Amino acid sequence: MTHGRRADRSESLGEALLGAVLDRAHELPPHLIGPLVADVVERLGGRRPQVLLQDYGQLLLVPLPGEGLTGGEPQVIDDSEAGRCFLDAVPVELPQENGVRVHLPLLDGGDQVGVMAVTLDNVDDDDRRLLHRISGLVADLLVTKHGYSDLFFGVRRGESMSVAAEIQWSLLPPLAMIMPRVAVAGVLEPAYDVAGDSFDYALNGDVLHVVMIDAMGHGLDAATMATVAIGAYRHARRSGIGLSEIYDFMDRAVAEQFGPEHFVTAQMMQLDTTTGRLQWVNAGHPSPILVRDHRVAQRLVAPTTLPVGLGGSVPRISELGLVRGDRVLCFTDGLVEEHKSGGEEFGEDQLIDCVNHLERTGRGIRAVTRSLSHTLKRARGGQTSDDATLLMVEWRG
Numbered sequence: 257m258t259h260g261r262r263a264d265r266s267e268s269l270g271e272a273l274l275g276a277v278l279d280r281a282h283e284l285p286p287h288l289i290g291p292l293v294a295d296v297v298e299r300l301g302g303r304r305p306q307v308l309l310q311d312y313g314q315l316l317l318v319p320l321p322g323e324g325l326t327g328g329e330p331q332v333i334d335d336s337e338a339g340r341c342f343l344d345a346v347p348v349e350l351p352q353e354n355g356v357r358v359h360l361p362l363l364d365g366g367d368q369v370g371v372m373a374v375t376l377d378n379v380d381d382d383d384r385r386l387l388h389r390i391s392g393l394v395a396d397l398l399v400t401k402h403g404y405s406d407l408f409f410g411v412r413r414g415e416s417m418s419v420a421a422e423i424q425w426s427l428l429p430p431l432a433m434i435m436p437r438v439a440v441a442g443v444l445e446p447a448y449d450v451a452g453d454s455f456d457y458a459l460n461g462d463v464l465h466v467v468m469i470d471a472m473g474h475g476l477d478a479a480t481m482a483t484v485a486i487g488a489y490r491h492a493r494r495s496g497i498g499l500s501e502i503y504d505f506m507d508r509a510v511a512e513q514f515g516p517e518h519f520v521t522a523q524m525m526q527l528d529t530t531t532g533r534l535q536w537v538n539a540g541h542p543s544p545i546l547v548r549d550h551r552v553a554q555r556l557v558a559p560t561t562l563p564v565g566l567g568g569s570v571p572r573i574s575e576l577g578l579v580r581g582d583r584v585l586c587f588t589d590g591l592v593e594e595h596k597s598g599g600e601e602f603g604e605d606q607l608i609d610c611v612n613h614l615e616r617t618g619r620g621i622r623a624v625t626r627s628l629s630h631t632l633k634r635a636r637g638g639q640t641s642d643d644a645t646l647l648m649v650e651w652r653g
Contacts, residue, residue: 270386273299277393286405289397290322293372296390298324300383302374307362307394308338309370311414312425312447314626317342317371318411326373330414338371343623345434347388349379360387362395367430368622369395413448420451420479427454427486432622435652437529438464441622442647443629452478452520453588453643456486458493459529465493466525468541468647469564470588472518484513485520485564499524499537503561503571510565519563523586525649532578532651537571539563542592545608546576547583550615552608556584580653583621585611590644591632602635610635621650 276296284292290307297305306326308317316330317338333339341348341359345368350357355377362369372391376383402408417425424444432441440457444450452471457464467489471481488509492502502524510520521540527533536544536556540563544556556576562568578584592604610631614624625648632644 270382270389273386274389274393277390277397281393281397281400284397284401286401286407287322289394289401290320290325292397293394294322294324297374300374300376300386300390302376304357304373304375306373307370307398308342308373309398309408309411310342310368311412312417313414314443314447314630316414318414320370320408320411338373342368342371343619343626345620345622347384358383358387360391362391362398364395364399364430367432367434369398415448417448418451418475420474420476421447421449423476423479423483424450424454427456427483429456429458432625433457433459434620434622435459435529437462437652438527439621439650439652440464440466440647441625443625443645445629445633445644450643450645451475452482453590453645454482454486455586455645455647456489458490462528462530464525464527464529464649466523466527466586466647466649468523468586468588468645469520470522470541470590470643470645471520481510481514481518481520485510485522489522489524499526499535499573500570503537503539503564503568506564507567511567514565516566519565521563521589525584525586527578527649527651529651532580532582532653534576534578534584534651536574537561538574539568539571542587542589542604545585545587545611547585547611547615548579549581550618552611552615555604578651580651583615583648583650586647586649588643588645591646602632606635607632621648624648 273296294305304326307320309320311318318330319327331338337348337350338359341361345361348359355375356379357375359371359373362372442455451474455468457466469485471478485506488506492505523538523541525536538560546553546556558574559572561571592602592607614627625646629646
């Protein structure tokens with residue numbers, strides 16, 4: 257730059273559009289997100305803006321209401337262009353008579369918030385770049401404002417939800433996290449009546465911490481126990497102690513609160529995302545499954561200790577070196593002990609067959625985990641008498 261000459265600081269169209277979101281984001285009430293999106297899309301020359309949110313059952317994309325937004329019926333994720341955008345987390349453009357319908361994934365930290373759709377007369381690379389950045393800001397807005405309002409909860413809820421399920425959903429981290437070195441994706445079933453199952457994770461520096469739990473019983477008692485177990489896990493994890501000490505802390509917390517006849521099965525893991533070194537403690541949980549080269553390679557059978565709350569001895573820490581692309585699938589017993597339509601228990605062999613079939617599609621971890629949960633539920637005749645939870649971790653190297 258020539259000495260003394262000021263750089264051009266005038267506002268371009270792109271900066272103006274992004275600024276329209278940023279400048280108003282801080283004090284924007286949740287119900288005005290829709291009108292803001294509609295205004296920005298109109299200034300870009302677009303029409304029929306739509307924001308679609310995933311329902312709790314992970315079956316539908318439901319239009320967010322708001323002045324200026326296009327409504328309509330919910331779209332089936334497995335049978336729509338918006339659903340394809342959602343599952344693969346990539347833009348999808350659909351030529352129409354009056355222009356091009358563009359669907360953009362609403363991504364936040366790798367989690368899928370939903371889809372934003374808009375129709376333009378035509379689409380070039382400048383439009384794509386601006387829409388990509390606008391959709392990123394909209395996703396951040398939706399996540400940020402979610403805690404201030406029941407609006408988004410109401411949109412995503414497809415049927416009545418039990419109090420226990422309300423508690424569990426409020427306890428969960430995002431269902432997915434996709435990062436350069438590691439990815440996590442989980443599913444809870446039955447979505448509107450889950451009680452004792454839960455999971456948690458945290459990426460602290462280079463280490464991914466994961467836990468999956470299954471509190472005994474059903475209803476509010478199980479949800480309350482799960483809440484204490486997850487709270488104890490988070491407290492211990494944040495104290496920087498190891499897996500054995502985390503187990504001991506959770507064990508004492510559950511025993512002191514609920515007495516000797518109550519327990520929580522648990523699977524606790526730590527993954528070094530730089531080396532792929534996986535460590536885990538199994539407290540009465542089904543053994544995880546290792547998926548390598550898109551096929552189940554082995555069940556990670558290892559020494560177990562008593563479930564949390566029953567005063568088990570110091571647990572054995574198991575170890576495994578992962579290869580880039582490896583996936584580890586954790587699940588609760590409700591997934592394999594449920595009976596199929598004909599009365600036979602589903603079993604781990606059937607689970608492994610389903611995993612192998614879905615892994616051959618080569619889809620991302622979020623899409624595979626969701627499809628696996630729905631496939632297993634269909635195989636059980638659409639019924640779930642017990643909580644059935646999946647959590648998959650992928651080391652991306």
